[in-house]
Amino acid sequence: MSSNPIRGIRRKKSSLTEVKIAVLGAPGVGKSALTVRFLTKRYIGEYDHQAETRYKHEVMVDSEPILFEILDTCPKNDEELPLNDVYNWADALVLVFAITDRRSFNYVRRVKQTMLDTFEMPVALVANKADMVHLRQVSTEEGTYINSEILAKDFECCFTEVAAAEQVGQIAEVFLEVCREVLSVRRKNKQSLLDRMLGGKTAVVKAYARGKSDSALPKD
Numbered sequence: 001m002s003s004n005p006i007r008g009i010r011r012k013k014s015s016l017t018e019v020k021i022a023v024l025g026a027p028g029v030g031k032s033a034l035t036v037r038f039l040t041k042r043y044i045g046e047y048d049h050q051a052e053t054r055y056k057h058e059v060m061v062d063s064e065p066i067l068f069e070i071l072d073t074c075p076k077n078d079e080e081l082p083l084n085d086v087y088n089w090a091d092a093l094v095l096v097f098a099i100t101d102r103r104s105f106n107y108v109r110r111v112k113q114t115m116l117d118t119f120e121m122p123v124a125l126v127a128n129k130a131d132m133v134h135l136r137q138v139s140t141e142e143g144t145y146i147n148s149e150i151l152a153k154d155f156e157c158c159f160t161e162v163a164a165a166e167q168v169g170q171i172a173e174v175f176l177e178v179c180r181e182v183l184s185v186r187r188k189n190k191q192s193l194l195d196r197m198l199g200g201k202t203a204v205v206k207a208y209a210r211g212k213s214d215s216a217l218p219k220d
């Protein structure tokens with residue numbers, strides 16, 4: 001057995017279902033804290049904010065082993081929005097804002113607007129730092145509003161308020177749920193394709209259900 005866990009994962013890669021998730025949000029909202037909580041169950045207060053980080057991790061989702069690839073993005077400032085490369089690469093997005101930072105809520109809204117007409121994929125909307133209610137700038141209602149009125153219109157996305165600093169299970173559930181959505185969309189589209197091949201049933205195959213190849217990876 002290999003002593004290198006990354007090498008171990010690579011060896012098994014071809015037999016595993018892969019799901020690629022990009023974690024997006026303004027600087028400092030807790031993208032790294034959430035990602036590392038999911039991957040290790042640990043909370044680490046401070047991270048290197050110099051560059052985006054890509055993780056690979058095998059997780060059982062409803063008894064099926066899934067290879068999660070998670071891109072923890074790192075915008076330099078509130079104005080820097082994700083490039084199309086990220087959307088082309090990802091199967092799903094976790095959009096994060098902090099309840100203590102209204103500008104981070106607006107950032108998520110801008111991300112949504114820029115990708116709206118071009119990219120379609122499962123999205124989870126996450127309000128982080130729920131432990132800091134005394135510094136709250138964004139109400140749950142607003143999060144729910146963006147969820148139901150804007151995001152859900154195209155993505156039917158779920159909305160969760162969490163604290164990476166305090167929670168483990170709820171954060172894992174965000175990533176697991178968005179993964180389930182990716183798998184469900186893939187299954188539906190596979191079925192649609194089969195229907196079309198077998199009997200000419202009209203079915204719409206959404207672009208985002210295509211398996212995304214490594215060639216769509218964002219540049220390091």
Ligand SMILES: Nc1nc2c(ncn2[C@@H]2O[C@H](COP(=O)(O)OP(=O)(O)OP(=O)(O)O)[C@@H](O)[C@H]2O)c(=O)[nH]1
Binds near residue numbers: 026027046129166
């Ligand atoms: N109180 C509290 N602080 C948090 C929470 N999540 C993250 N933080 C803190 O917020 C700061 C930023 O967290 P990061 O995870 O580095 O945020 P990020 O979005 O990855 O930041 P960038 O890499 O700069 O984009 C750190 O000081 C964290 O300790 C939380 O749930 N509650």
